[in-house]
Amino acid sequence: MKRNALQIVKFWTLHSLALWLVSLTASAQIYKSMDENGVVTFSDVPPAASSGKTSTIVKPNETNSMPGLSPT
Numbered sequence: 001m002k003r004n005a006l007q008i009v010k011f012w013t014l015h016s017l018a019l020w021l022v023s024l025t026a027s028a029q030i031y032k033s034m035d036e037n038g039v040v041t042f043s044d045v046p047p048a049a050s051s052g053k054t055s056t057i058v059k060p061n062e063t064n065s066m067p068g069l070s071p072t
Helices: 002-025
Strands: 030-036 040-043 053-058
Touching: none
Parallel strands: none
Antiparallel strands: 030 040, 030 053
16 A cells, blocks of 8 residues: 555646646747737737837746745
């Protein structure tokens, strides 16, 4: 019984670690652009230079999971 419980803990620990590592690489930069007519577009591809106002919304590997807290 004790051995079986240890195997279950080991299984879930390894799978949790694997999912965490995969989530670190799953990120994309998001761009917000507005054309001359005021139409706002969100995309993961940078807009053309002459397409009007552009801003970057989310940069890769930046998260805001707990607003108000900063790393020390």
